[in-house]
Amino acid sequence: MQAVRFDGHGGTDVIDYGEVPDPEVGRDEVLVDVKAGALNHLDVWTRRGMPGLDLEMPHVPGSDAAGVVLETGPDVTRFEAGDRVALSAGVYCGDCEFCRDGDYPLCASFHVIGEHVRGVHSERAAIPEDNLLPVPDGVDWETAAAAPLVFQTAWRMLVTRAEVNPGESVLVLGASGGVGHAAVQIADHAGADVYATASTEEKRRYAEELGAEYAIDYDDVDFADEIRARTGKRGVDVVVDHVGEATWGQSLRSLAKGGRLVTCGATTGGKPETHVQRLFWNQLSVLGSTMATPGEADDALSLVWDGTFDVRIRDVLPMSETARAHELLENREGFGKVVVRPDSDY
Numbered sequence: 001m002q003a004v005r006f007d008g009h010g011g012t013d014v015i016d017y018g019e020v021p022d023p024e025v026g027r028d029e030v031l032v033d034v035k036a037g038a039l040n041h042l043d044v045w046t047r048r049g050m051p052g053l054d055l056e057m058p059h060v061p062g063s064d065a066a067g068v069v070l071e072t073g074p075d076v077t078r079f080e081a082g083d084r085v086a087l088s089a090g091v092y093c094g095d096c097e098f099c100r101d102g103d104y105p106l107c108a109s110f111h112v113i114g115e116h117v118r119g120v121h122s123e124r125a126a127i128p129e130d131n132l133l134p135v136p137d138g139v140d141w142e143t144a145a146a147a148p149l150v151f152q153t154a155w156r157m158l159v160t161r162a163e164v165n166p167g168e169s170v171l172v173l174g175a176s177g178g179v180g181h182a183a184v185q186i187a188d189h190a191g192a193d194v195y196a197t198a199s200t201e202e203k204r205r206y207a208e209e210l211g212a213e214y215a216i217d218y219d220d221v222d223f224a225d226e227i228r229a230r231t232g233k234r235g236v237d238v239v240v241d242h243v244g245e246a247t248w249g250q251s252l253r254s255l256a257k258g259g260r261l262v263t264c265g266a267t268t269g270g271k272p273e274t275h276v277q278r279l280f281w282n283q284l285s286v287l288g289s290t291m292a293t294p295g296e297a298d299d300a301l302s303l304v305w306d307g308t309f310d311v312r313i314r315d316v317l318p319m320s321e322t323a324r325a326h327e328l329l330e331n332r333e334g335f336g337k338v339v340v341r342p343d344s345d346y
Contacts, residue, residue: 002343003122004322005058009049012327017320017343020060023126027075030127032085035345036145036316037121038064039325039338040178041267046115047326053116062121063089063114066135066144076129084135086144086301087120087127088152089113090291105156105291112291121319123342133297136305143311146337147304150178151186151311152292153264155300157240158186161289162262166191168237171227171254173197173247175207175215176335179264183240184210185309186300195236197223199332206335210310224253235259248272255284262287312336318346 001022006014025031043061046053066086069079079085092099092107099107113119113131120127135144157179158164170187174180175196187194188211196212198204204215214230216223228235235256241247244266251261252275261284266272278284292300303309314334317325318341325338 001123002319003060004062004319004340005060006047007058009047012047012323014047015323015326017322020058020122023124025071025073025126026128027073028129029073030076030079030085030129030132031070031072032065032067032120032125032127032132033070034065034067034120034123034125034342036066036141036339036341037062037319038142038146038149039322039329039340040064040149041265041329042112042115044326044329055116056118060118060120060122061114062119063087063112064145064149065120065125066141067125070124072129078129079132079134084137084139084144085132086135086148087113088131088133088148088294088297089115091117091128091131102293104293105289110290121322121340123344130294133301139305141341142313142316142339143304146178146313146339147301147311148297149291150337151182151300151304151309152297153289154179154182154186154240156292156296157262157264157287157289158183158190158238159299160292160296161287162238162260164190164192164238167193169193169195169231169256170238170240171195171197171223171236171251172212172240173218173243173251174267175212176203176332177242178337179242180240181207181210181312181336182309184212187211187238187240189303189308192238195227195230203335206312210312218247222250224250227254231256238262242266243268245269245272248274252278252284255282257282258284260285260287262289264289313339315339316341318343
């Protein structure tokens, strides 16, 4: 079968679309005919290579996909041939202290399909039953593929970790990206006053369409100064920062006393400078968050499937043009998610 693949880490030139062995279906796995996949910044980092990441090569990337069940292993009970499904990429052991407590993203052996093990940007994929979500009829494949990772991640960040309440204020950085555009909608749905940052007028308009009260051009102004000006020098209750090094200082300065910064990533680098005095004097909380529990994923995606949340797609490309898809993310072109489809279905 055909799949996106790379034989080593590097630039977009390492990406190929070619022949790989058909997947073998394990006892608890489901063979999926992939109709669409979607990219995340995680795919860019995996392709570039990260410290401690030791992949079996060639590696098939992809942590988001949706399709139709072709066959099931003998121990599978939740799905059968013909079912519509989407991937939820977090893998957990089910036995450690955190799993027994139901907090699966804290699993001692937690890992992500597409990052640590073979991904799903291929014509077919064998996926553990526990990592599949049912997709209702009427939901298009692009939406089904693009929604799961970013909406469950943003949901856990805002609802579970930051515990956003109605009437609070939330600043979402990078509102044009997958997690960012999901976070804007979730914060608005929770009843918060939402601010956002984006680099172009078009992206800022989209963020405001999705629920942001005001979107800031971070290339033109210091967004922390702008937030403090717009909140009467108070600051916001919550900052969603998945950007990292480039924004960390401004994010902390944007917070009101007692505020919470919640992060799920660091696309500009993971070693920012932190002024500890600001943390303790203003009694700030810094909260890490990764993926979501199955229940959190269900809660978030139910609001995608019924149309409450809008999954914005910036482009749909054949899998053979995945290098271009990576460039769209790296160059911050467009608003929302990038989707790839097997060339045979494109």
